[in-house]
Amino acid sequence: xxxxxxxxxxxxxxxxxxxxxxxxxxxxxxxxxxxxxxxxxxxxxxxxxxxxxxxxxxxxxxxxxxxxxxxxxxxxxxxxxxxxxxxxxxxxxxxxxxxxxxxxxxxxxxxxxxxxxxxxxxxxxxxxxxxxxxxxxxxxxxxxxxxxxxxxxxxxxxxxxxxxxxxxxxxxxxxxxxxxxxxxxxxxxxxxxxxxxxxxxxxxxxxxxxxxxxxxxxxxxxxxxxxxxxxxxxx
Numbered sequence: 001x002x003x004x005x006x007x008x009x010x011x012x013x014x015x016x017x018x019x020x021x022x023x024x025x026x027x028x029x030x031x032x033x034x035x036x037x038x039x040x041x042x043x044x045x046x047x048x049x050x051x052x053x054x055x056x057x058x059x060x061x062x063x064x065x066x067x068x069x070x071x072x073x074x075x076x077x078x079x080x081x082x083x084x085x086x087x088x089x090x091x092x093x094x095x096x097x098x099x100x101x102x103x104x105x106x107x108x109x110x111x112x113x114x115x116x117x118x119x120x121x122x123x124x125x126x127x128x129x130x131x132x133x134x135x136x137x138x139x140x141x142x143x144x145x146x147x148x149x150x151x152x153x154x155x156x157x158x159x160x161x162x163x164x165x166x167x168x169x170x171x172x173x174x175x176x177x178x179x180x181x182x183x184x185x186x187x188x189x190x191x192x193x194x195x196x197x198x199x200x201x202x203x204x205x206x207x208x209x210x211x212x213x214x215x216x217x218x219x220x221x222x223x224x225x226x227x228x229x230x231x232x233x234x235x
Contacts, residue, residue: 004204008193011208018190018226019096022125023050025186025230026094029121030055034091039080039112040098043067047096059085081107085115095124100134105167109180113233122182122231128189129168131225132210133196137163170222173229182231189224191215 002010014020030036033056038048041060044067048058052072060066061076061083076084080095081104093112102108112122127134167176170187177184191214194207214220 001201001205004198004201007201007204007208008198011212012193016192018125018192018228021188021190022096022123022228023047025123025228026051026092027054029123029230030092032056035059035089036092036094037061037083037085037090037115039083039093039095039108040101041075045070045073045075047094048073059090081111083111083115087114088117090115090120091117092121092123095122095126097126099124099126099167100163100165101161102167103164105172105176106179109167109176109182113180113182116233118233118235120233121185122233123229124231125190125226125228126168127165128222128225128227129165129172130222133225134163134165134168138165168227170227173227177231181234183234185230185232186228187230188228189221190226190228191224192226 026036030051032054035057036048036051036055037059038045039061041048041062043062043064045058045060045062048060049070051058058073059076060070060073061078061080063077063079065077066075078084080098081102093116099105099108116122129135129138167173173187174184176182191211194204194211197203197207214223
């Protein structure tokens with residue numbers, strides 16, 4: 001049996017990963033004159049760092065202390081539901097793997113709408129509630145998440161946070177958008193390699209077969225692991 005790394009290289013292309021598609025979506029609406037704010041950027045602001053030469057100003061917001069001085073990035077330590085930013089001042093708000101951790105997504109959507117300029121863009125990537133990993137996460141109490149994720153995915157315990165999945169279905173996002181004056185520009189269900197099974201080749205192969213099946217038929221798109229959403233602030 002091949003290692004999980006070899007199986008990943010054999011069956012999945014890096015360009016198809018949701019992270020790459022998310023970054024490409026951001027690039028499609030950005031230019032050298034825009035201000036981009038990353039809501040929940042993480043201690044090292046890794047996504048914003050990729051846009052240092054592709055935007056006029058970069059702002060990162062997170063509850064954690066930054067790992068280091070972030071060159072060309074203005075870092076704000078704070079809650080994304082109450083950002084110390086003037087209204088109508090941001091061109092693009094982005095967020096990756098954050099909304100599943102929000103207890104009150106209405107307050108976050110409302111705040112993001114406030115800081116965006118008219119017709120500003122809100123682009124986010126978040127897990128799909130109906131993915132098997134999300135379902136398992138909902139069933140397993142949050143107090144056990146750090147141990148499970150560190151074992152299955154190899155992530156450090158400091159990078160595992162409680163998950164609530166209140167903005168992780170089309171229905172929930174449509175409601176949040178309508179309530180908080182956004183229009184949906186695009187909504188995509190994306191799949192990826194079974195990252196939670198990297199510790200076992202046989203489980204990884206089973207996960208790969210499942211992924212290939214649900215990716216082949218549009219009927220099963222609601223089961224894919226990620227939601228890539230592009231919202232625009234209504235006029």
